[in-house]
Amino acid sequence: MNISTFVERMAQYHLQDRLCIIEDLRQLATNRSLLSEHLYHDIQKNGFSIHDSVYGAYGFVLHSNDLFTLRLAFWSPTISQDECGTFIYDLNHTHDFEIYAVGYSGDGYTTVMRTILDPAPLRAGIKPLLGEERVLKLAPGHVMHMMPLCEIHKQLPPETLSASLSLIIHPQQATTTEETWCFDENYVPTYPDIATQEAALFEQAQLLLHRG
Numbered sequence: 001m002n003i004s005t006f007v008e009r010m011a012q013y014h015l016q017d018r019l020c021i022i023e024d025l026r027q028l029a030t031n032r033s034l035l036s037e038h039l040y041h042d043i044q045k046n047g048f049s050i051h052d053s054v055y056g057a058y059g060f061v062l063h064s065n066d067l068f069t070l071r072l073a074f075w076s077p078t079i080s081q082d083e084c085g086t087f088i089y090d091l092n093h094t095h096d097f098e099i100y101a102v103g104y105s106g107d108g109y110t111t112v113m114r115t116i117l118d119p120a121p122l123r124a125g126i127k128p129l130l131g132e133e134r135v136l137k138l139a140p141g142h143v144m145h146m147m148p149l150c151e152i153h154k155q156l157p158p159e160t161l162s163a164s165l166s167l168i169i170h171p172q173q174a175t176t177t178e179e180t181w182c183f184d185e186n187y188v189p190t191y192p193d194i195a196t197q198e199a200a201l202f203e204q205a206q207l208l209l210h211r212g
Helices: 003-012 018-028 034-046 081-087 196-211
Strands: 059-064 068-075 098-105 110-115 134-137 143-146 151-156 162-169 181-183 189-192
Touching (some): 003 018, 003 068, 018 143, 018 162, 034 059, 034 068
Antiparallel strands (some): 098 162, 110 151, 181 189
C-alpha cells in the first residue's frame, strides 16, 4: 500500500473504525520505500529549500490534512542519560489526541502505559487512580493505540536504530479544558503540557550553539 491509497481509504472510514485503520496502517508499514518516495516528491515540489519543510530533527510528516497527520519517526539507542532528552525517553506523559503507531524498522522502542481511571481533572502533586501497567515493544508489525487524555505512557529506547509509523487523529472541536500532563516516576502529575521544560532547555542549547 502507498500513502495515496492509505489517505483515500481513511476518507472512507469513520474515525471509530479502529480495526480497519489498524489493519491499513499495518499494511502501509510494509512499504519499504515510504521515506524515499516522500523525499523525492518533496524535492520535486520544493527543491532543497528547508523553508516550511515537513521534517524535524527525527521525524518526517508524510501527509497531513484537517483530520489526521501521518508521521514517520526515528528512535535512536542511547549511551548516556543525557541523550534521552532528545527523544523524550523515560518521560511519563499524556496526549490530547488519539494516536495509532506501528513498528516500521529496527527492534522498536518500548512503551510503558497505564490507563487513567479517575475522571476528575488532574492536579499537580495528586496522583490519579491508575490501571495496571502494560508494556509493548513496537517491533515491526506491532500496533499501539491510545485515546486522548486517557493513557499515561513513556518510551524507552530501542537497542538498534528504529522507526515507527504513526497516525495522529487531530482533536475535533474542543469540548474540554483538560490539558496534557507530564508525571514523575511515581505517576504524580508535575506540570501541564508535554516536555515544556525539556524543549526550553533544548532551544536554549541550540541558541547558544548558533551564537558560538
